[in-house]
Amino acid sequence: MTCCPAALMRATWVWPEVDARTIIGELRDRKGLPDAAARWFAAGLASGEVTDAQAGAFAMAVLLNGLDAAERVALTCAMRDSGAVLGWSLPGPVIDKHSTGGIGDCTSLLLAPALAACGAYVPMISGRGLGHTGGTLDKLESIPGLRTDFDGAALHRLVAGTGCAIVGASADIAPADRRLYAIRDVTGTVESIDLITASILSKKLAAGLEALVLDVKVGSGAFMKSMEDARALARSLIDVANGAGCRTAALITDMDQPLALSAGNALEVIEVMETLTGFAVSQALWDVTVALGAEALVLAGLAGDAEEGAGAIEEALDSGRAAEVFGRMVRAQGGPSDFVERYPDRLPAAPVLHEVGAPRDGFVAAVDGEALGLAVVRLGGGRLRGGDRINPSVGLSGLMPVGEPVERGEPLARIHAGSQSDAERAGAAVLAAFRIAAEEPEEPALIHERIGPGEARP
Numbered sequence: 349m350t351c352c353p354a355a356l357m358r359a360t361w362v363w364p365e366v367d368a369r370t371i372i373g374e375l376r377d378r379k380g381l382p383d384a385a386a387r388w389f390a391a392g393l394a395s396g397e398v399t400d401a402q403a404g405a406f407a408m409a410v411l412l413n414g415l416d417a418a419e420r421v422a423l424t425c426a427m428r429d430s431g432a433v434l435g436w437s438l439p440g441p442v443i444d445k446h447s448t449g450g451i452g453d454c455t456s457l458l459l460a461p462a463l464a465a466c467g468a469y470v471p472m473i474s475g476r477g478l479g480h481t482g483g484t485l486d487k488l489e490s491i492p493g494l495r496t497d498f499d500g501a502a503l504h505r506l507v508a509g510t511g512c513a514i515v516g517a518s519a520d521i522a523p524a525d526r527r528l529y530a531i532r533d534v535t536g537t538v539e540s541i542d543l544i545t546a547s548i549l550s551k552k553l554a555a556g557l558e559a560l561v562l563d564v565k566v567g568s569g570a571f572m573k574s575m576e577d578a579r580a581l582a583r584s585l586i587d588v589a590n591g592a593g594c595r596t597a598a599l600i601t602d603m604d605q606p607l608a609l610s611a612g613n614a615l616e617v618i619e620v621m622e623t624l625t626g627f628a629v630s631q632a633l634w635d636v637t638v639a640l641g642a643e644a645l646v647l648a649g650l651a652g653d654a655e656e657g658a659g660a661i662e663e664a665l666d667s668g669r670a671a672e673v674f675g676r677m678v679r680a681q682g683g684p685s686d687f688v689e690r691y692p693d694r695l696p697a698a699p700v701l702h703e704v705g706a707p708r709d710g711f712v713a714a715v716d717g718e719a720l721g722l723a724v725v726r727l728g729g730g731r732l733r734g735g736d737r738i739n740p741s742v743g744l745s746g747l748m749p750v751g752e753p754v755e756r757g758e759p760l761a762r763i764h765a766g767s768q769s770d771a772e773r774a775g776a777a778v779l780a781a782f783r784i785a786a787e788e789p790e791e792p793a794l795i796h797e798r799i800g801p802g803e804a805r806p
Contacts, residue, residue: 368392368402375409381419383426390426393524403528407537415542417587423542424588427550430524432500434556438508440467441648443559445640446548448581449481451569451717451724452606452747454616456484456514458623458637458665459644461673464511465664466641467650471507472514473521473551475529477730477738480721481571482613485516486730490614490740492694494683510676522550533731539571545584552589559595559647561640562586566796567604569717575600575796582799590801595647597800601636602792605715605750608633612729612743614695615764621691624671632749632794638662639795696741698764702771704778706754713785715750720761723777727765739766744778751791754784 371385389406392398398406415423436442445459460470474496476483485496496516498506506513517526525547532538532547552560562585565571566578582598589596601607608630610619622628642657651657664670675688684694724730728739746762748754760782765771 368398368406372402372405372409375406375413378413381410381415381423383422386419386422386426387429390423390430390524393427393527394430398527400531403531404535404537407528407532407535407540407543410542411537411540420542420545420584421588421591424546424549424553425592427522427524427528427546428553430550431522431554432520433554434471434500434503434521436469436504436556438469440469441558441650442471442507442556443468443561443644443648444470444472444552444555444557445561445563445644446552447563448544448548448565449571450565450603450607451481451721452608452611452616452633453482453563453565453603454484454487454608454620455563455633455637455640457487457617457620457674458633458670459641459661460512460514461624461677462637462641462661462664462670463644464673465669466645466660468511468644468648469507470512471503471555471557472512473517473555474514475516475551477725480569480718480725480730482611482616482721482724482730484514486738486740487613487616488514490617490695491678491683491687492696494678494681496681498681506677506680510680511673512677513681514677515681517551517554522554525550541577541581541584544571544581545588548585549588549592553592553594557594559644560589561644561647562596562598563636563640564598564600565603566600567602567717568715569606569721570603579797579799586799586801597643597647597798599636599639599643599798600796601639602794602796603717604792605717606720606747607636609747609749610743610745611720611724611747612727612745612764613738613740614697615743615745617695618691621671621688624665624674625668625688626666634665635794637665643798698739698741698743698766700763700765700768700771702763702765702768702775703759704761704763704775705757706760706782706784707779708756708784710754710784710786711788712748712750712752712754712760712782713787713789714783715747716781719777719781720744720747723774723781726777727763727770727774742766742770748782751789753788
């Protein structure tokens with residue numbers, strides 16, 4: 349397999365010897381990552397020749413010293429080409445969406461079936477929770493019996509038959525990223541723009557996409573805390589993806605508070621199902637899903653502009669067509685055939701429910717999203733170490749959004765826990781994550797900017 353065109357244009361040089369220790373040492377000493385070194389290291393990650401310790405050292409060297417634009421392309425393409433690259437022959441465009449991660453961010457579960465209902469095909473290769481953020485696969489796997497481990501041939505059948513599938517990267521899709529992704533989570537190297545870019549796009553480009561929309565989160569619950577960092581990540585992703593021939597744009601969206609009113613695997617699935625079925629629409633979740641869907645349909649040529657695209661996504665959600673597609677996807681991936689109709693009975697529930705009351709009258713002035721995410725992780729809803737098992741039933745619900753008036757003792761959140769002691773420990777962390785003020789704060793924007801190739805506009 350060949351690397352991306354942009355990488356082929358890059359001047360290369362020959363090292364005396366290419367091996368893991370040499371590559372790590374050159375990165376440590378700020379001497380760069382030539383194409384040959386990127387290809388060797390990605391192949392070594394995939395084959396096992398590179399050890400976990402070496403992979404961790406590589407990730408830390410990249411985090412501390414960074415890669416230039418050409419090196420970023422080289423690493424992304426090398427990781428993509430460490431395994432199979434899918435090809436498609438379908439009657440509609442093959443498109444996808446990716447979020448950089450946040451709290452209560454379950455838009456993928458809404459958007460994949462909505463795009464499929466609009467005539468697109470969506471092979472959504474997703475990941476698990478990283479750090480304080482939730483993972484789409486962890487959320488989806490809270491549905492009993494549902495599988496996310498399918499090889500390339502099975503993914504083709506699922507997407508062709510249902511219109512969408514949400515799966516993990518199979519062993520033959522970007523296997524270099526599979527190794528590095530898990531190691532980043534436990535070595536403090538999650539936040540590197542270079543590694544985030546390579547990780548996201550190696551899988552997405554290997555999926556054979558024609559178009560990709562990115563949801564780049566910014567704020568307290570995101571990896572990118574500032575607009576400057578969020579723009580830098582969006583620009584990196586867009587430049588690498590478009591340079592590889594995949595039409596790509598990004599929205600920078602707010603993560604200064606959870607997007608949904610819940611945080612936790614099964615709890616977020618419930619909120620998605622309530623929105624899909626119209627039982628209780630989560631407005632912020634709806635609005636971001638519609639905006640992302642509109643961009644995706646325009647990129648794919650299924651809508652003339654964002655307004656037309658937004659109308660199509662809203663109709664798919666309003667009419668119940670997206671819910672029907674979601675139900676078919678769940679059934680095709682091994683979940684209950686009656687999940688859409690019986691989801692409250694099919695999802696696991698935690699045995700302990702504990703309310704966190706407001707300490708005073710006032711308004712919710714700010715929410716520390718990262719603190720809430722870590723509270724969910726410590727309840728058992730995420731991983732503190734590689735290999736940790738997740739309890740899908742735990743988490744937070746009824747999260748009060750910024751701007752809401754509250755009275756003393758009124759619940760700011762409800763904790764779903766495995767034990768009373770877990771609930772009480774989480775209660776202190778959750779309470780500390782909310783700031784109550786006497787004055788009503790300004791309502792935060794949900795979508796800050798759209799960034800496409802060569803452009804950025806508020």
